Amino acid sequence: MFHRILALVVKEFLAIFRDKRSRLTVVVPPLVQLMVFSYAATYDLERVPYAVYNEDPGAFSRSLTARLDGSPNFRKVAEITREAEIAPLVDGREALLVVHIDRRFSRDILSGEPGRVQVILDGRNSNTAMVALNYVRAIVMAESRELVRTGRAAGFPAVLETRAWYNPNLESRWFIVPGILGVITLLVTLITTALSVAREREQGTFDQLLVTPLRPVEILIGKSIPGCIIGLVEGTACLLVAALWFQVPLRGNLFMLYTGLALFLLSAVGVGLLISSLSVTQQQGLLGVFLFMVPAVILSGFTTPIGNMPVPVQHLTRLNPVRYFMVVLRGVFLEDAPASVFFAQFWPMALIAAATLTLAGWLFRHRIN
Amino acid sequence: MTVHRGGTAVRPRRRSIGMRRLRGMIRKEFLQIVRDPRSIAIAFLLPAFLLLLHGYGVSLDADNVPLAFVAESPSAEATSLSAAFAGSPYFEVRKYRAMQDAVAALTTHQVDGIVRVREDFAGIADPDGSDRPPRPIQVILNGVDANTARLVSGYAEGVWSLWLADQARQAGREIQPPLELVSRIWYNSEMRSRNFLVPGLIAVNMTLIGALLTAMVMAREWERGTMEALMVTPVSMFEILLGKLIPYFIMGMGGMALSVVMAVGVFAVPLRGSLWLLVLAASVFLLVSLGIGLFISIIARNQFVAGQVAIIVTFLPAFLLSGYIFDIASMPRPVQIITHAIAARYFIAILQSSFLAGDVWAVVGPNLAALSFMAVFFLALCGVKSKKRLD
Structure with missing residues (x-):
């Protein structure tokens, strides 16, 4: 039995790696994508283009604008003198925000009134606007503290001391890069498995495979192993790049990570083979991959949190293996989460893997056209 | 062509x-x-x-964020702050008496953040206590999802400043921040x-x-x-x-x-x-x-x-x-x-x-x-x- 499976595995690897174009598509793009996406995917903003509309002749506004100028997060694109100049700058996306300092700003502060700073933001991407507003708020807060310290204003009786655990500087790259590992592993596994049975069916070689001494279980195992091995290799490569190149802290237990990866790969292979055995032509196979992969990535908590989704959609995500793997990845990379968190992710992935693989194996036999 | x-x-x-x-x-x-x-x-x-x-x-709009509220010794001020968080549409408050329980809830993903006030929190709004150093309200967030954590931190600040102004007004004083930030979001004013x-x-x-x-x-x-x-x-x-x-x-x-x-x-x-x-x-x-x-x-x-x-x-x-x-x-x-x-x-x-x-x-x-x-x-x-x- 073992050497029969081995022969099938060798055949599958040959099918993937014999063709030069196919070889390239499996190896090169995922690694390039990992690098490019990891650099690209961050919610943090840099060089936010802004304009200053300062009507105040006093010293306090100069101190505030100097603080903005000195921040690495901001890049001044214009200093304007009329209100009418605001709209074209924001409309044309030259400035993401305009800081407007009122004529009475310094006078108000001297007389004990709050100095008013107005910010006009381009809300077309409301998340970017919100992040930029938070940056401005931090600068205004720092300036407020300075005013309190120099005795220009009264302090508060209580202050918020906010700390973020696991990610003290709130770098969103630490959140996204482990997620990219999951998405790329999914992608590679799906493209190596999902079209494989469909291609054999279309070319008629699947019937030949069925009349060999190989039993359906053996075909299933033989078809699964290449996807798992490739996924394992790409996953490890991604892991190394994330930890060594992007310096994402790897705080937790690698055993948990690899257990999670193995279960995730099995469920991805299961879904891939299920799609493959359901489709008669490769075009249907491709369609199936898209139909599964796109929602699986978008509704996995990879970029937008599951907690923000409406409750019915949240329940739907329970069918999605990527969702669980995201928790495992972040739990190992950043949190060093307790074992109970990991086990809560392991069993649903195991269940999905068992269900999809069984169904795919059954369909091998019962769907001969 | x-x-x-x-x-x-x-x-x-x-x-x-x-x-x-x-x-x-x-x-x-x-x-x-x-x-x-x-x-x-x-x-x-x-x-x-x-x-x-x-x-x-x-959606990137976090609402009903599960939040642990820890008041180590109960006081009227702590209760009203907790009510302020509970009243905000952004938070769903769970109360804890001991910090370690709240930490356990945070590490097992049951809550996304902790707000903790200490024993010295009582009497914070006393009009005659205004020359004392400010008392800290500790906020701990799960920072793994940095973007959400940043939003939540902003929401928490909003709740806190409203609560503070409210407390001061009840004590017959006015609390004014040294600087006031007013924002106008064009094209998408409700930030959806x-x-x-x-x-x-x-x-x-x-x-x-x-x-x-x-x-x-x-x-x-x-x-x-x-x-x-x-x-x-x-x-x-x-x-x-x-x-x-x-x-x-x-x-x-x-x-x-x-x-x-x-x-x-x-x-x-x-x-x-x-x-x-x-x-x-x-x-x-x-x-x-x-x-x-x-x-x-x-x-x-x-x-x-x-x-x-x-x-x-x-x-x-x-x-x-x-x-x-x-x-x-x-x-x-x-x-x-x-x-x-x-x-x-x-x-x-x-x-x-x-x-x-x-x-x-x-x-x-x-x-x-x-x-x-x-x-x-x-x-x-x-x-x-x-x-x-x-x-």
């Missing part, structure tokens, strides 16, 4: 597009589409399905993330569907040997390409129209720009994405590879490098250069402006020009690469 020259290189005697032959080709494609109604489903139902699923699924995510999704979905529709059509003809059959007919290569493009273009525009109707009707995204401009941008974008699919199909000549390439080059780049969710201007310079090759980038810029701001020519002009260039480029490339040849 380059496309034309490429198409007729083998048989230079035919210089114009024969309408009759073209009609025949289109008829053949339509017949193929109708016989396999799945591609109709791809064109019409898939955009609607994806938009519905993702439109509800993607769906307003920009849903138009972006239209571009992401249509990138997929464009490529999906055409990625295999040429490869399939090659693989099945029907390409040779087509070649011996008087149909020119250019006519073959057009015959493949036109039916899918019509179906793709149908899907696009359905998406726009749903964005406005179901997800209540305002459409402030003019419809004709949106239609123009959408059709140029669709040409690019069909062109890319066709190009993959011509180059790969093998459905297996064409399918793999289509998966790799369409979805994730359109999702992550297009400005759909991540700000392009904040990416490192080399990555920004790469994003210029992503058609969805230009379409999303136009969509976000068209839906939320109106016809802003400073945005639409350059992006539409870039899309048109890409359309011409890819369609010309298809023409050049698909000369009638046997090998």
Whole structure:
């Protein structure tokens, strides 16, 4: 039995790696994508283009604008003198925000009134606007503290001391890069498995495979192993790049990570083979991959949190293996989460893997056209 | 026209597009589409399905964030602060007496943050205590999802400052911050993330569907040997390409129209720009994405590879490098250069402006020009690469 499976595995690897174009598509793009996406995917903003509309002749506004100028997060694109100049700058996306300092700003502060700073933001991407507003708020807060310290204003009786655990500087790259590992592993596994049975069916070689001494279980195992091995290799490569190149802290237990990866790969292979055995032509196979992969990535908590989704959609995500793997990845990379968190992710992935693989194996036999 | 020259290189005697032959080709494609109604489903139902699923699924607006509130010794002030957090639509408060229980809840993902006040919190609003040093309210957030943590921290600050002003007012004083930040968000004043995510999704979905529709059509003809059959007919290569493009273009525009109707009707995204401009941008974008699919199909000549390439080059780049969710201007310079090759980038810029701001020519002009260039480029490339040849 073992050497029969081995022969099938060798055949599958040959099918993937014999063709030069196919070889390239499996190896090169995922690694390039990992690098490019990891650099690209961050919610943090840099060089936010802004304009200053300062009507105040006093010293306090100069101190505030100097603080903005000195921040690495901001890049001044214009200093304007009329209100009418605001709209074209924001409309044309030259400035993401305009800081407007009122004529009475310094006078108000001297007389004990709050100095008013107005910010006009381009809300077309409301998340970017919100992040930029938070940056401005931090600068205004720092300036407020300075005013309190120099005795220009009264302090508060209580202050918020906010700390973020696991990610003290709130770098969103630490959140996204482990997620990219999951998405790329999914992608590679799906493209190596999902079209494989469909291609054999279309070319008629699947019937030949069925009349060999190989039993359906053996075909299933033989078809699964290449996807798992490739996924394992790409996953490890991604892991190394994330930890060594992007310096994402790897705080937790690698055993948990690899257990999670193995279960995730099995469920991805299961879904891939299920799609493959359901489709008669490769075009249907491709369609199936898209139909599964796109929602699986978008509704996995990879970029937008599951907690923000409406409750019915949240329940739907329970069918999605990527969702669980995201928790495992972040739990190992950043949190060093307790074992109970990991086990809560392991069993649903195991269940999905068992269900999809069984169904795919059954369909091998019962769907001969 | 380059496309034309490429198409007729083998048989230079035919210089114009024969309408009759073209009609025949289109008829053949339509017949193929109708016989396999799945591609109709791809064109019409898939955009609607994806938009519905993702439109509800993607949101960056955190509400009902589970929050642990720890008051180590109960006091009236602690109770009123906890009530202030509970009253905010952003938080769902769970009370704990001991810090270690709250920490356990945080590490096991039951709560996303902890607010903790200490014993000295009582009497915080005493009018005569104003010269004491400020008492800290500790806020601990799960920072793994940095973006959400940052939003939550902003919400917490909002609750805190309102509560503080309220306490002071009850004690008969006025608390004024030294500086006051007033923000006005243009185009999306209620800060609904769906307003920009849903138009972006239209571009992401249509990138997929464009490529999906055409990625295999040429490869399939090659693989099945029907390409040779087509070649011996008087149909020119250019006519073959057009015959493949036109039916899918019509179906793709149908899907696009359905998406726009749903964005406005179901997800209540305002459409402030003019419809004709949106239609123009959408059709140029669709040409690019069909062109890319066709190009993959011509180059790969093998459905297996064409399918793999289509998966790799369409979805994730359109999702992550297009400005759909991540700000392009904040990416490192080399990555920004790469994003210029992503058609969805230009379409999303136009969509976000068209839906939320109106016809802003400073945005639409350059992006539409870039899309048109890409359309011409890819369609010309298809023409050049698909000369009638046997090998």
